[in-house]
Amino acid sequence: MTNILFHCDNSDAMSYLLHKGFENKIDLVYIDPPFLTRDKYFLRTLGGPKLAFDDRFSGKNPLKLYLDSMYPRLKNIWYLLSPSGSLFIHLDWHMVHYIKVVMDELFGYNNFRNEIIIKRGRRKNLMYQFEYLDRMHIANDSLLWYSKYELARFPLPMKENEIDSKWMGFWSNVDRPTMRYRLFGHVPERGQWKWSRSRAAEAVRNYKYYLNHYSDVPLEQYWLQTGKKLEFIRKRNGVKYAEYWIPPKNKTILDNVWLDVESYRYSTGYETEKHEELLERIIGQFSYPKALVADFFCGSGTTLVTAARLARNWIGCDSSSQAIQVAQKRLSNTNYELIRLA
Ligand SMILES: C[S@@+](CC[C@H](N)C(=O)[O-])C[C@H]1O[C@@H](n2cnc3c(N)ncnc32)[C@H](O)[C@@H]1O
Structure with a gap:
């Protein structure tokens, strides 16, 4: 010492x-x-x-x-x-x-x-x-x-920093043609979707499953109970692009x-x-x-x-x-x- x-x-x-x-x-x-x-x-x-x-x-x-x-x-x-x-x-x-x-x-x-x-x-x-x-x-x-x-x-x-979960637009203006695929019937003309095609497809499935089976439970609670692993993507009527869910954070850099x-x-x-x-x-x-x-x-x-x-x-x-x-x-x-x- x-x-x-x-x-x-x-x-x-x-x-x-x-x-x-x-x-x-x-x-x-x-x-x-x-x-x-x-x-x-x-x-x-x-x-x-x-x-x-x-x-x-x-x-x-x-x-x-x-x-x-x-x-x-x-x-x-x-x-x-x-x-x-x-x-x-x-x-x-x-x-x-x-x-x-x-x-x-x-x-x-x-x-x-x-x-x-x-x-x-x-x-x-x-x-x-x-x-x-x-x-x-x-x-x-x-x-x-x-x-x-x-x-x-x-x-x-x-x-330590408690930040609530939120939905954000799934499109970004970084121009990557390989990340422009059909999602909810729409292929972007420029920019890119944020995640790869397979990751996005799984996140869409996850959200559909949640809606069909657990919609009476808040999404955040469902995410916690399923081990904080699932990702979600949704498309709301009247909103041009799909949205992805950002989970709550209690730590930020x-x-x-x-x-x-x-x-x-x-x-x-x-x-x-x-x-x-x-x-x-x-x-x-x-x-x-x-x-x-x-x-x-x-x-x-x-x-x-x-x-x-x-x-x-x-x-x-x-x-x-x-x-x-x-x-x-x-x-x-x-x-x-x-x-x-x-
Ligand atoms: C701004 S104060 C430090 C305050 C300290 N961080 C605190 O939490 O109390 C600067 C200190 O440096 C000391 N100091 C200034 N010149 C010094 C030197 N040549 N050798 C040792 N200490 C010195 C001063 O006596 C003073 O306590």
């Missing part, structure tokens, strides 16, 4: 890990670094706010300071990732485009997988009070997803817009706390049980508690004492080693 919480600058933690043989060992890294918002962030406690970290990168050229600090850290993450591993970087509009370019250089353009659109934290749209605006209200953060190597493949990411999960949570008083729902999706979909998951900007420890709950091993790091204090509280039921480096 490898659960380690580092309280130090993450470049020291990464050097330590590389020195201890963790090169190519970490399966999944999520990081939620400062966004260069030019604000300070606090831990809100009953005794008053305590400074957690400063996102101003004060100096002549904050952008250069920011990128100079991220570059070597992202490079070391590359060394630490396993050959099939990948990295998710949580950012917002301030830095996402700059880090995309840095990452294309460090990880390679071909290892960029997706930009994932996620919900932004609670922010009131203040535009209503104005007659004119200089830009639109921003409603999303982004995740940049990169793999270490091009050959890495991932199981189909799925989400994820795309890159994840507005169905929360990204921010406000449960610990740590101002930039992220939501376990978001981490559950990333860790659950893009790593296996017992994988080693790391977050080198772990803040209040959201990644670490989620990894522990999903039976992954984890490594976390934060330089802020306030962050480590909150993370330790959240990890009180978990075994781990605390390492403090100067």
Whole structure:
């Protein structure tokens, strides 16, 4: 078991890990670094706010300071990732485009997988009070997803999503002459029927049988009782084309817009706390049980508690004492080693 919480600058933690043989060992890294918002962030406690970290990168050229600090850290993450591993970087509009370019250089353009659109934290749209605006209200953060190597493949990411059954037109405009056959007395002049002739014939028979013997039972129930295997095609009077039945689905494949999960949570008083729902999706979909998951900007420890709950091993790091204090509280039921480096 490898659960380690580092309280130090993450470049020291990464050097330590590389020195201890963790090169190519970490399966999944999520990081939620400062966004260069030019604000300070606090831990809100009953005794008053305590400074957690400063996102101003004060100096002549904050952008250069920011990128100079991220570059070597992202490079070391590359060394630490396993050959099939990948990295998710949580950012917002301030830095996402700059880090995309840095990452294309460090990880390679071909290892960029997706930009994932996620919900932004609670922010009131203040535009209503104005007659004119200089830009639109921003409603999303982004995740940049990169793999270490091009050959890495991932199981189909799925989400729970109850979708009702429905009937859809059986004709499509993709032009395949071999898929134009007589169905209900009609041969399409262009386009194609969706399924092969034999599959369609069986689906027509299935629906006729259902109508003749079980029409008092809802079709969905009949489909469930017959083992979720049957397909159906029907032709209604007055409708030009045949229709095929799409069964109910309780899972759909994820795309890159994840507005169905929360990204921010406000449960610990740590101002930039992220939501376990978001981490559950990333860790659950893009790593296996017992994988080693790391977050080198772990803040209040959201990644670490989620990894522990999903039976992954984890490594976390934060330089802020306030962050480590909150993370330790959240990890009180978990075994781990605390390492403090100067
Ligand atoms: C946006 S917050 C992360 C919030 C976290 N995802 C959560 O759920 O609470 C960024 C964190 O990065 C930490 N940080 C910034 N620079 C760091 C560095 N060089 N080494 C380690 N931690 C750093 C900050 O202290 C802060 O806690």
